[in-house]
Amino acid sequence: MASLSLSRKKNATRNAAVERKNLITVCRFSVKTLIDRSCFETIDDSAPEFLNFASILEQILSHRLKGQLTWFGYESPRSFWDYIRVACSKVSHSCICSIENMENVSSSRAKGRAWIRVALMEKRLSEYITAALRDYKTTRRFYDDGAIVLGEEANMLAGMLLGLNAIDFSFCLKGEGLDGNYPAVIDYTPYLKFTQSSDSISSDEEELRTLGSSGSESSTPENIGPPFTMDENSWYNKCKRVEQKYRLALEQKGYLEELVRLREVQLSDSVTQNKLLLQRIKDTELNHKLEKEQLEYIIVELQDQLKTFHRLGHLSADASLSQISFDPGHSLDGNGKYDSSRLCGGKEDTPSLIGLCGSLTSVASYKSLTSLKSSECLASPTTEMTSPGLTPS
Template sequence: MESGCVQTAMAMGLTSKKASARSVTVERKNLITVCRFSVKTLLERYTEEPIDDSSEEFINFSAILEHILSHRFKGSGSWFSSDGQRSFWEYIRLACSKVQNSCIASIENIENISTSRAKGRAWIRVALMEKRLSEYVSTALRDTRTTSRRFYDDGAIMLREEATVLTGMLIGLSAIDFSFCLKGEALDGKSPAVIDYTPYLKFTQSYDYLSDEEDRRSVDSSNSEESVPEHPYIPLVTDEESWSNKCRKMEQRFKIVYAQKGYLEELVRLRESQLKNVETENKRLRAKVEELTLQGQQEKKELEAIVLELQLVLSYFRYFTRNYTKVLGKILCFCSFIIAYFLCFLSRRSFHSLDQLSPQVSLNSNSQKMDGRQNGDAAWTSAGKTADAEHLQYIMFYSQWCSAQTQHIGTCFKSIIP
């Protein structure tokens, strides 16, 4: 029993999800389709005079675009909106902040427009007058992080491929001149935008088909075998006035197409100029990369040579330390022995000056006597003098040997380290 209830609940939840997904899909299709019709209506409405706020076609288009930009918009309130209602203007303000020479800052500084919804409507009008509405929307769509994470839920038009179709539709509006007043009632931001679907739901009878009256007449006449229809066909153009109307409409369409052609040609020239600039910058960057590559290779060779030289010095140093450590140890031991012996010698003999340490002075000063003031020592005996001289000669010999070994080690150091 419980498993059946669970399955029923799961089935109902799945059905609800499918219904919700279908409703979102239908909303997207309806808005994109009615937007296409609205753009076509504006192009047909435009002659030579600019379109202003009084045009019903523009009012409907503005409402449709507002619904598209607000489709599945996250949240109804924002701490940074003055009116407490979060509208698509918050998204446009952030996503289009990097557009060059944009109107975002100008709209923010308009005094009589305070609400977020009113600023969004003012942006639509200013972008149309600048003929840059498609550029703004394209730039906003490229900022996917802002679009997907902060402002729109899943299934929104701005997150789907329909958004690319929307930018293509808006390009055609660049051929129309718009003139708006940014102080009108349409910018109050209090009244919601309502779409009028009736202009796009009218059924227009084509000239190729019979009218309802003729259709009934043909059905009635088919009951009698002798009846013959009065008009075997309905002419495409009935009178001269229809010809002039059709000619006038064709002329208007030609003007619109010609204006669109001029705009697209100008757009192509602009893109070609931008492409040339990008190619020039690309060549410059490639040359810079090649230069840096050559410089890096040269520095790499220099560093490799330095590493080899350091390795050679290290190998010499290892060889020197391995072969001369024992010699240095012997020299240090002998030096310590000499110092100890010399200190013992000095403790036994006291000299007035360092000149008495010379062996020549010791050997040639047989008649010299120590001063009687130093504890009354007697003069040196000849045997004592001879022993001291031998000790001094022994010390001087090993001192010269240590000096020679030290000079040899210094020469080895100079040969290793230039």
């Protein structure tokens, strides 16, 4: 088990080294094609050589770039612009702030692509890359081990980009090339194709035919002419040329197989990331649904409490009105004021009236009635009969 893990680690290290070497080699080829193309016409967004170079540079700056940890513990993808924005912030008279404040560029990847174009037009792309690589602490914080910007290839990259300062670029920062929705795709076709003349093809076929038929010519009975003799050096040279061509074809085949393997690894990583994103979307939808249900429940409770509060308010208002209307000591006079003198000389309280007042008012109201009954304002029938100036009927 330990040997298996060790072999996997060695294979991963070897694959990372091959990937770094291939990207740097292809970048060197793309810079050369850009310089050759600039001798005949101006380089703009429509030039396929520039589009390929921009994709290669984006792949190099995104090689083994760390993700950004979120509050939920997930690692969200990050663009190389986040690294360039921090590492090149101290460059004098830089375009970082201008690109950060662009209105038509919103995504981080689009800002990184705009930075590549502006830096090329300013003829300062190599300067930006050199300044970013010098900030080793920031570079180490943004990239994992085995990244191109952390290896020896980074110095080669800055030197290669220095030759682009001789080219006059002209870009439109509002074109489709700044769209950050599609990934950077490298076209390896211009660097893999080779031309071969018909004369060399015929000579190769003749050499192979000669090598294949050399062993059977001596045993052929129809061969009645003089034997076909060649010296040993010529045979050795022919075999050497064939072997070199075979090795070249074998190396190209291995390179293409390595590219296919890398694409398969990238595809599997993309599928894994897609599954993680789908799971994250499901978890987010579930959390939103639970939060919505909780908020709806809280709203219903608040509405019930509000209704109860209004109902209690109406009941207290009705109770206060009933106390005022049935309180004998708060009768109104002609001017709308309470007059307690009218109660003097009124009729005697009967048990039915007291019971009615007790049923409509509170116990305190009933107590007020009984207290008024014994006060001086309420006169009993006996006092009315014995008052001076009145005679019984």
